[in-house]
Amino acid sequence: MLQSGQERQFREALISSSDDEARSIIWKAKEDLKLTRLEIIERYVVPALDSIGADWHEGELALSQVYVSGRICETIINELLPEKRVDPGSRPGIGLVVLNDHHALGKRIVSSVLKAGGYSLIDYGIMSAGQLFQRIREDNPALVMVSVLMLSSALEVKNAISNLADCNCSTKIAVGGAPFRLDRQLWLEVGADAVGFSAADSLKIAEQYLGGVE
Amino acid sequence: MPAVKMSSLERVLATLGHNEPDRVPLFLLLTTHGAKELKLSIKDYFAKGETVAEGQLLLQEKYGHDCLYSFFYAPVEVEAWGGEVLYFDQGPPNAGAPFITGTSMLNSLTAPDIEHTPCLAKVLEATRLMKKSIGDKSPIIGVVMSPFSLPVMQLGFEAYLEMILHNRAQFDQLMEVNISFSVAWANAQLSAGATAICYFDPLSSPTIIPRELYLQTGFPVAVEALSRINGPTATHLASGRALPIVDDLAQTGTAVVGVSAEEDLAVLKEACRNKLSLLGNLNGIEMIRWNENDAFTAVRKAIRQAAPGGGFILSDNHGEMPYQVPDQVLQAICTAVRQYGQYPIQDGDF
Ligand code: B12
Numbered sequence: 194m195l196q197s198g199q200e201r202q203f204r205e206a207l208i209s210s211s212d213d214e215a216r217s218i219i220w221k222a223k224e225d226l227k228l229t230r231l232e233i234i235e236r237y238v239v240p241a242l243d244s245i246g247a248d249w250h251e252g253e254l255a256l257s258q259v260y261v262s263g264r265i266c267e268t269i270i271n272e273l274l275p276e277k278r279v280d281p282g283s284r285p286g287i288g289l290v291v292l293n294d295h296h297a298l299g300k301r302i303v304s305s306v307l308k309a310g311g312y313s314l315i316d317y318g319i320m321s322a323g324q325l326f327q328r329i330r331e332d333n334p335a336l337v338m339v340s341v342l343m344l345s346s347a348l349e350v351k352n353a354i355s356n357l358a359d360c361n362c363s364t365k366i367a368v369g370g371a372p373f374r375l376d377r378q379l380w381l382e383v384g385a386d387a388v389g390f391s392a393a394d395s396l397k398i399a400e401q402y403l404g405g406v407e
Numbered sequence: 408m409p410a411v412k413m414s415s416l417e418r419v420l421a422t423l424g425h426n427e428p429d430r431v432p433l434f435l436l437l438t439t440h441g442a443k444e445l446k447l448s449i450k451d452y453f454a455k456g457e458t459v460a461e462g463q464l465l466l467q468e469k470y471g472h473d474c475l476y477s478f479f480y481a482p483v484e485v486e487a488w489g490g491e492v493l494y495f496d497q498g499p500p501n502a503g504a505p506f507i508t509g510t511s512m513l514n515s516l517t518a519p520d521i522e523h524t525p526c527l528a529k530v531l532e533a534t535r536l537m538k539k540s541i542g543d544k545s546p547i548i549g550v551v552m553s554p555f556s557l558p559v560m561q562l563g564f565e566a567y568l569e570m571i572l573h574n575r576a577q578f579d580q581l582m583e584v585n586i587s588f589s590v591a592w593a594n595a596q597l598s599a600g601a602t603a604i605c606y607f608d609p610l611s612s613p614t615i616i617p618r619e620l621y622l623q624t625g626f627p628v629a630v631e632a633l634s635r636i637n638g639p640t641a642t643h644l645a646s647g648r649a650l651p652i653v654d655d656l657a658q659t660g661t662a663v664v665g666v667s668a669e670e671d672l673a674v675l676k677e678a679c680r681n682k683l684s685l686l687g688n689l690n691g692i693e694m695i696r697w698n699e700n701d702a703f704t705a706v707r708k709a710i711r712q713a714a715p716g717g718g719f720i721l722s723d724n725h726g727e728m729p730y731q732v733p734d735q736v737l738q739a740i741c742t743a744v745r746q747y748g749q750y751p752i753q754d755g756d757f
Contacts, residue, residue, distance in 0.1 A: 378693075
């Protein structure tokens with residue numbers, strides 16, 4: 194939930210693509226309120242991206258605004274001194290992949306949002322179900338976020354997941370992208386552990402499977 | 408009340424004139440299903456104009472719907488510029504990596520010569536063959552990507568968004584080339600026998616850009632492009648939302664808008680009544696797991712919401728039904744239209 198005042202102004206700055214204003218709100222919060230990077234993420238970035246994502250999903254905002262907001266937040270958070278979110282031990286945290294499709298915008302936005310939320314990622318680029326399965330076996334990440342645009346790619350997720358189940362792999366698979374938004378049951382059909390209807394949902398999923406702030 | 412059964416073309420023309428035809432027209436916008444019909448791989452099916460024409464004619468014979476669809480796949484328009492097309496066994500071809508890799512390439516960008524570009528010539532050949540066989544009985548729907556939406560495949564989505572947001576001069580330069588290409592491509596299809604052109608413009612949808620940005624970009628591009636296309640046009644937002652811009656769309660000169668399952672068809676109908684006809688809005692993605700009952704329920708609901716008064720063509724919400732949609736579902740949609748779509752629409756059944 195967005196609190197009043199500055200938090201709300203931050204959201205407005207993001208949706209109107211005002212990088213400078215968004216940055217000055219954050220730096221003011223840092224100086225005046227002595228907030229840490231993680232506090233800034235929790236108080237400003239996550240709620241703003243979350244509400245922007247939800248409004249896009251409801252048809253109130255446009256994808257270009259979601260994209261720009263993610264990118265601005267990613268840049269600002271990068272400028273602040275890094276502190277890490279909870280590390281899931283020696284295991285790599287989140288892998289991010291586009292399955293089959295040559296459409297990387299969904300992954301790009303999810304990546305911005307997760308980085309703005311303080312997570313570090315392994316970017317697997319574009320892979321087939323077979324390649325993804327191999328990589329997961331090698332890296333054993335806690336969570337893999339899969340983005341697709343084509344329905345045939347969404348249906349391929351099922352193969353990757355059944356292969357993982359066959360080898361008792363504990364990596365959780367979260368899915369997202371247009372086909373999963375347009376058919377809200379599709380994620381269950383392909384056997385995913387979680388679904389996101391907007392990029393900001395990736396933060397909730399990461400929180401659920403990796404835990405939150407230290 | 409229309410006494411005699413109309414041909415598909417008469418039915419469609421009546422509804423586009425915002426009159427009630429004999430029954431609700433149905434566009435099953437099938438592409439890759441033609442490959443199934445001819446037992447060919449998707450790649451082989453699209454390799455020749457003849458196979459696509461044959462596939463379309465067979466599909467119409469089988470389902471008895473009200474159009475032929477000369478659309479191959481969107482990336483035919485990047486193939487034409489030298490870009491790569493990727494084929495899949497179970498879905499439509501996709502564009503490969505963007506072929507405009509640096510903005511300096513914009514200066515030397517020239518649109519392909521349509522008649523001498525083999526992939527486009529195939530589409531024209533398919534259109535001619537369909538026209539020869541169907542004459543004036545059924546409309547043939549041709550497709551162009553809008554000059555405004557095409558750059559996602561030319562440049563990549565992210566680079567294009569950056570250009571729209573931050574480099575209007577380059578954007579204008581690209582639009583100039585794309586508009587002449589789209590217009591020439593649409594007009595070539597009309598000359599080959601297409602009855603109307605479906606102008607695919609999802610980038611203009613409020614799902615992708617805010618209305619204010621649309622009014623500065625996709626809107627003027629559509630006004631110019633559509634005014635130069637020598638035939639009727641339908642604008643399809645490919646399942647992006649339409650409601651906030653329906654009045655603007657009406658001003659671009661388009662006759663029809665393809666609408667999303669994410670929006671309420673009854674509300675859209677009110678907003679578009681006597682201004683724009685609606686094309687839609689069955690959910691093509693959900694359709695792959697529908698049973699016959701689901702198809703009947705969805706068709707009945709759409710007809711009740713949008714058919715009274717005409718100005719409505721029943722179709723899917725994207726402008727293409729996925730390869731995975733089974734025959735039984737398509738058959739059920741056709742039966743349901745015949746059952747519930749006779750004019751005057753009987754409200755009592757609902
Ligand atoms: C704009 C658009 C086009 C444009 C540009 C497409 C492109 N990106 O290349 C054009 C006109 C070129 C086009 C063409 C085609 N399209 Co199109 N298009 C769309 C539309 C309207 C938006 C797609 C888009 O790029 N959105 C931007 C991305 C970033 O959005 P997104 O995937 O939803 O991602 C958001 C969230 O879902 C989330 N997210 C994404 N991934 C993940 C992952 C995780 C883990 C999480 C948590 C969240 C998350 O974050 C993002 C931001 O919030 C959709 C319909 C729709 N309503 O969405 C159809 C759609 C994608 N198209 C579709 C198809 C089929 C095609 C074509 C193959 C048609 C054809 N036969 O040629 C071509 C292929 C084009 C190509 N590039 O090769 C289908 C795909 C499904 C299917 N039926 O297989 C769709 C879904 C339409 C439909 N309803 O069926 N299209």
